[in-house]
Amino acid sequence: MSSIPIRYTICPTHPAAHRFTVSCTVTTPDPAGQRFALPAWIPGSYLIRDFARHIVAIDAEAGGKNVRLEKLDKHTWRAAPVKKGLALTVRCEIHAWDLSVRGAHLDETHAFFNGTSVFLRVLGQESSPCLVDLQRPEGKSFAAWRVATALPLASGEKHCARRHGFGLYRAGDYDELIDHPVEMGCFTLITFEACGIPHEVAITGQHDCDPERLSADLKRVCEWQIRFFDKPTQPAPVSRYVFLVTAVGDAYGGLEHRASTSLLCARNDLPYPGMKDLPESYRKFLGLCSHEYFHTWNVKRIKPAAFAPYDLDRENYTTQLWVFEGITSYYDDLALLRSGVITLPDWLDLTAKTIANVMRAPGRLRQSLAESSFDAWSKFYRPDENTANAVVSYYAKGALAALALDLTLRHGTRGRTSLDDVMRELWQRFGKTGIGIGDDDVQRIAEELSGLDLERFFAQTIHGTRDIPLEKLFAPFGIRLAWEKAKTPALGVKIGDEGHGVKLATVYDGGPAQQAGLSAGDTLIAIDDLRVTAKNLDTLLVRRKPGDTLTIHAFRRDELMCFHLTLGAHDDDAPRLFCSKSSNALRHAWLEN
Ligand SMILES: [Zn+2]
Numbered sequence: 001m002s003s004i005p006i007r008y009t010i011c012p013t014h015p016a017a018h019r020f021t022v023s024c025t026v027t028t029p030d031p032a033g034q035r036f037a038l039p040a041w042i043p044g045s046y047l048i049r050d051f052a053r054h055i056v057a058i059d060a061e062a063g064g065k066n067v068r069l070e071k072l073d074k075h076t077w078r079a080a081p082v083k084k085g086l087a088l089t090v091r092c093e094i095h096a097w098d099l100s101v102r103g104a105h106l107d108e109t110h111a112f113f114n115g116t117s118v119f120l121r122v123l124g125q126e127s128s129p130c131l132v133d134l135q136r137p138e139g140k141s142f143a144a145w146r147v148a149t150a151l152p153l154a155s156g157e158k159h160c161a162r163r164h165g166f167g168l169y170r171a172g173d174y175d176e177l178i179d180h181p182v183e184m185g186c187f188t189l190i191t192f193e194a195c196g197i198p199h200e201v202a203i204t205g206q207h208d209c210d211p212e213r214l215s216a217d218l219k220r221v222c223e224w225q226i227r228f229f230d231k232p233t234q235p236a237p238v239s240r241y242v243f244l245v246t247a248v249g250d251a252y253g254g255l256e257h258r259a260s261t262s263l264l265c266a267r268n269d270l271p272y273p274g275m276k277d278l279p280e281s282y283r284k285f286l287g288l289c290s291h292e293y294f295h296t297w298n299v300k301r302i303k304p305a306a307f308a309p310y311d312l313d314r315e316n317y318t319t320q321l322w323v324f325e326g327i328t329s330y331y332d333d334l335a336l337l338r339s340g341v342i343t344l345p346d347w348l349d350l351t352a353k354t355i356a357n358v359m360r361a362p363g364r365l366r367q368s369l370a371e372s373s374f375d376a377w378s379k380f381y382r383p384d385e386n387t388a389n390a391v392v393s394y395y396a397k398g399a400l401a402a403l404a405l406d407l408t409l410r411h412g413t414r415g416r417t418s419l420d421d422v423m424r425e426l427w428q429r430f431g432k433t434g435i436g437i438g439d440d441d442v443q444r445i446a447e448e449l450s451g452l453d454l455e456r457f458f459a460q461t462i463h464g465t466r467d468i469p470l471e472k473l474f475a476p477f478g479i480r481l482a483w484e485k486a487k488t489p490a491l492g493v494k495i496g497d498e499g500h501g502v503k504l505a506t507v508y509d510g511g512p513a514q515q516a517g518l519s520a521g522d523t524l525i526a527i528d529d530l531r532v533t534a535k536n537l538d539t540l541l542v543r544r545k546p547g548d549t550l551t552i553h554a555f556r557r558d559e560l561m562c563f564h565l566t567l568g569a570h571d572d573d574a575p576r577l578f579c580s581k582s583s584n585a586l587r588h589a590w591l592e593n
Contacts (some may be wrong), residue, residue, distance in 0.1 A: 007021075146184070152169065156265070201245060218286075228424075322397070
């Protein structure tokens with residue numbers, strides 16, 4: 001294996017045309033013909049995306065002469081063999097117009113890219129070190145652009161970049177190279193330290209974020225998580241961490257990386273100067289930051305065997321996404337509570353919402369968490385009109401499974417063992433060693449630490465589809481789960497975007513709408529001869545009773561149809577959690593310290 005670095009350059013050559021020019025130079029190409037490939041997916045987002053489809057031109061040269069490139073499949077090329085001693089360079093033009101956390105985006109205001117969208121993998125030399133020259137676009141209007149990334153500076157090299165500058169950066173190998181997204185532009189830079197480790201928040205897009213409030217809250221959450229996983233005497237897994245935030249009108253999403261995260265949010269989710277309370281929008285944003293930060297341990301370092309290493313050419317199947325997304329979803333809000341950023345009533349409210357989310361979708365009775373994890377690539381990440389009927393979210397139900405496991409461990413051991421201990425053990429045994437966890441390791445370690453037999457728990461909660469008995473699990477902690485009836489009797493549908501009429505996004509299995517013959521995609525235009533819209537739907541139903549029959553006119557494609565629907569019982573759709581007034585030692589150790 002060569003230790004001579006692979007050299008990359010990337011330049012936002014044509015911002016107005018959304019085009020990057022990227023090159024990759026190999027000093028010792030395969031004498032039989034060097035192969036290059038672009039990943040089919042980006043770790044953390046389990047869908048085949050075929051990033052190579054955005055390559056609009058590609059060529060190769062060695063010693064000043066063109067080298068023939070043969071395309072082998074949708075994302076792999078082989079260069080003709082070159083004379084010994086000659087370096088081989090492949091150059092591509094890449095279209096970048098995807099303002100998501102998963103791809104690459106370029107316009108005249110800024111550039112953002114993930115390495116998976118732009119850096120070719122040199123097959124057979126994946127473990128070689130990499131040097132990357134991040135270049136500034138030409139023109140006066142880009143003179144103020146800076147760089148935000150967790151890529152380390154290429155210290156000791158000529159043209160080494162300065163912090164936030166253009167120039168040379170480095171990565172230990174290809175896997176690291178593609179795990180540090182890069183932002184270029186005129187972002188706002190906020191810095192703070194958590195447990196002595198420098199943290200940065202780079203915010204792109206128009207916003208009026210209060211830097212003091214944001215850094216104070218994030219510092220608490222980050223410090224809590226660093227202390228959660230290890231003793232203060234142990235080094236944290238990162239020496240620097242970067243939150244790359246793009247603020248737009250309305251969006252929500254994040255993707256985790258080993259020392260950074262890319263976040264997309266609504267600009268109004270950010271705290272504004274003078275803000276005193278904690279609005280739900282900002283709470284949601286902090287929850288997203290907390291979620292992605294927790295992944296620094298859980299999935300970036302504690303990872304399933306199927307991801308160690310990632311196979312970037314195809315789907316990587318694992319039954320354990322509930323561990324990495326579900327447990328992370330449980331701890332993202334819990335970290336806000338335990339670090340003092342939100343209150344116990346806030347946390348009970350958030351947990352009740354997760355319960356409502358899971359219980360609303362009949363798919364929870366069809367698919368187990370293990371199956372949902374395994375089929376993420378073709379089901380969870382490709383939602384359609386039947387998803388709510390057939391799929392359970394390994395995020396939401398995974399978070400409830402984590403909650404249930406935590407409660408089971410705490411109650412079963414009288415507070416001696418908790419999920420916290422399991423996570424710390426996973427970090428010591430797997431996260432720190434880089435060994436991938438096997439399918440049964442979470443159960444095995446939980447049993448080992450607690451001395452409990454958890455066979456039935458895992459069979460029912462992870463591999464089965466029975467509802468989790470949360471009422472029973474909450475009881476010893478002095479928390480009561482109650483269900484509030486909905487204000488209107490049930491139609492048995494989920495409605496889509498507002499427009500003319502009411503478009504049905506999903507028709508729930510066995511519900512009143514399905515029994516009446518309605519289908520997803522149908523647009524309701526009248527109920528009992530009165531015009532219906534998403535806005536007045538509840539008004540039309542509020543005085544009706546379960547068992548009443550409605551005459552519904554709806555369009556299916558362009559055909560007007562008439563349906564007779566018998567309303568169902570009021571849905572149990574609003575779970576609420578209440579805490580007993582009296583003190584409870586188990587609850588205190590769990591939520592109140
Ligand atoms: Zn996640």
